[in-house]
Amino acid sequence: MDLITQHALIERIEHHRAAGRGTDTAPSVMHVPVSDYTDVERFARERQVIATAPAVVGLSGLVPTPRSFATVMVGDQPVVVTRDDDGSVHAMLNVCRHRGAEVAQGCGSAARLTCPYHGWVYGLDGAGMSRRRGEHFDGELVGLTRLPVLERDGIIWTCGDPDGTLPDQPLHGAERELGPLGLDRLRWFGTRTFTRPINWKLAVDTFCEAYHLTTLHRTTLAPLIHDDFALFDDFGPHGRMIATRRSIAELDDMAPDDRRLLPHATVLWFVVPNTVLIHQQDHIQLYQSRPGSSPDEAHLDVSLYVPTDDGHDDHYWRKNFDLLVDVTDAEDFTTAAGIQRGAHTRAQEHVVFGRNEPALQHFHRSIDRLLA
Ligand code: FES
Ligand SMILES: [Fe+2]
Structure with missing residues (x-):
């Protein structure tokens, strides 16, 4: 002010x-x-x-450095927010593309996100990276469902609709x-x-x-x-x-x-x-x-x-x-x-x-x- x-x-x-x-x-x-x-x-x-x-996810300090992540609820949806190696923020539904377990828990620092259930691995931008014993699955490995995200004036925004958009000045x-x-x-x-x-x-x-x-x-x-x-x-x-x-x-x-x-x-x-x-x-x-x-x-x-x-x-x-x-x-x-x-x-x-x-x-x- x-x-x-x-x-x-x-x-x-x-x-x-x-x-x-x-x-x-x-x-x-x-x-x-x-x-x-x-x-x-x-x-x-x-x-x-x-x-x-x-929706306000939190302030920038929620994911303070590259390779940090935090889990939050947006409405009634579990969301994981990350900051990648380049410092960009991402928001994804925290739902594994195998059988839907929550991929990330709590908050912390990680180079990638590994689902605790069967070990599928995702990048900090949500991209699918590997699935253990991949020979048992067909098709390409899909990533976590991304949500719109915006970091502005120290506030991180998202919205729970993957197809939604965020205004420039929320x-x-x-x-x-x-x-x-x-x-x-x-x-x-x-x-x-x-x-x-x-x-x-x-x-x-x-x-x-x-x-x-x-x-x-x-x-x-x-x-x-x-x-x-x-x-x-x-x-x-x-x-x-x-x-x-x-x-x-x-x-x-x-x-x-x-x-x-x-x-x-x-x-x-x-x-x-x-x-x-x-x-x-x-x-x-x-x-x-x-x-x-x-x-x-x-x-x-x-x-x-x-x-x-x-x-x-x-x-x-x-x-x-x-x-x-x-x-x-x-x-x-x-x-x-x-x-x-x-x-x-x-x-x-x-x-x-x-x-x-x-x-x-x-x-x-x-x-x-x-x-x-
Ligand atoms: S539910 Fe995530 S690896 Fe199986
Ligand atoms: Fe009061």
């Missing part, structure tokens, strides 16, 4: 602070049918969209802010995956407003971050919300040219359909919410990307990571599980998104547009 943008955003924040209880607002409240979280037919369409839309202009952050220099620290009894959208919803800080996160986050005080801008279907840390008051004593927003902000990028990229000062947290086997189940992948030479050891980042995931899980996702139970009652037909929840409104409109 360049200085001009940071200064413009600081000006907006000051305007809100001067007004007392200001925050960016939407023009009207929005009513969303409760059935959006429970309807089986809608859920099937959402799964389809997530399976085929441009970030719809957000790359102007994310590009200068140098995301490609961050190190992948780890990913935690867990399953919760919530609709996949609820895991995104919880990041889409700062209105619940003082109530739900009274002792954990509220001492650090202002309640109900956020900026929102859309980038096509995506959105960017800026939650302000209490330390923003330090800017009051600084000359305007010396002011910087980023040390005092948590910047949340909502990349539709199902990724939340959180920029916290020096590191990135990536939340990805995948639909489970029903509208009542979500698989959550939480990844942490950290600076390479910041002087902190792994113990420091492990503590940070655990704290972050534990707070979100214990406070946000536990509340979301209650929302999901309530959605199956006849308490109400709609939930309401307030004027002070513009990111939430935008996210749901974007998903509706994708479904249409």
